[in-house]
Amino acid sequence: MKNFEIKIPVERYEEASELNTNDFLLLQQAREASLLAYSPYSGFSVGAAVRLKNGVIVQGNNQENAAYPSGLCAERVALFFASSRYPGIPFEAIAVTARTKARLISEPIALCGSCRQVLSEYEMLHGQPIRIIMCGETGPVVVFEKASDLLPMNFSAKDL
Numbered sequence: 001m002k003n004f005e006i007k008i009p010v011e012r013y014e015e016a017s018e019l020n021t022n023d024f025l026l027l028q029q030a031r032e033a034s035l036l037a038y039s040p041y042s043g044f045s046v047g048a049a050v051r052l053k054n055g056v057i058v059q060g061n062n063q064e065n066a067a068y069p070s071g072l073c074a075e076r077v078a079l080f081f082a083s084s085r086y087p088g089i090p091f092e093a094i095a096v097t098a099r100t101k102a103r104l105i106s107e108p109i110a111l112c113g114s115c116r117q118v119l120s121e122y123e124m125l126h127g128q129p130i131r132i133i134m135c136g137e138t139g140p141v142v143v144f145e146k147a148s149d150l151l152p153m154n155f156s157a158k159d160l
C-alpha cells in the first residue's frame with residue numbers, strides 16, 4: 001500500500017475588489033442573476049455567471065419547484081443554457097454567489113457535487129480549464145483554477 005496526497009491550489013481574496021477586472025465583472029453578473037432566482041421554497045437565491053471564450057457572459061439562477069427534486073441549481077441553469085446556445089465554445093470561468101433574507105452571507109458559496117460533475121464534463125469536453133470564483137453577498141472570495149481541482153478522480157466518459 002502507498003499513500004498519496006492530492007493538493008489543490010486555492011486563491012483567496014479578502015474582498016471582491018481585489019479580483020482582476022474580468023473576474024470582478026463576472027461576479028457582478030452572478031450577483032445580478034441571484035436577484036432574479038425563483039427560490040420560494042428555500043429562500044436561498046443563487047446566482048451564477050459563465051464567461052465563454054467568445055466573450056459572451058451567460059447568467060443563471062436557481063429554479064425551484066414544488067416537486068423539490070425537479071428544481072435546478074443556478075450553475076447548471078447557466079452551464080446548460082451556455083452549452084445549448086454556444087455548443088463547442090469553451091467556458092473560461094464561472095462565478096457563483098447567493099443571498100437569503102434569513103442572514104447576510106459573508107462566506108464563499110460552494111458548488112454542489114452535481115454542479116461540480118457537470119462543470120468537469122465541460123472542462124474535459126473543451127480541453128480548457130474553467131476558473132471557479134465563489135463568493136457570498138460580501139466578504140472573501142475563493143478561486144479555483146479548474147473544475148478538476150473541485151472534483152478530483154471524477155467519473156467521466158473514460159469510465160464508461
Ligand code: THU
Pocket residue numbers: 039042044045046061062063064071072073074075110111112115
Ligand atoms: N443551489 C444552487 O443553486 N447551487 C448550488 O451549488 C447549491 C444549491 C440551490 C438549490 C436550491 O434551490 C437552493 O440552492 C437550496 O439548496
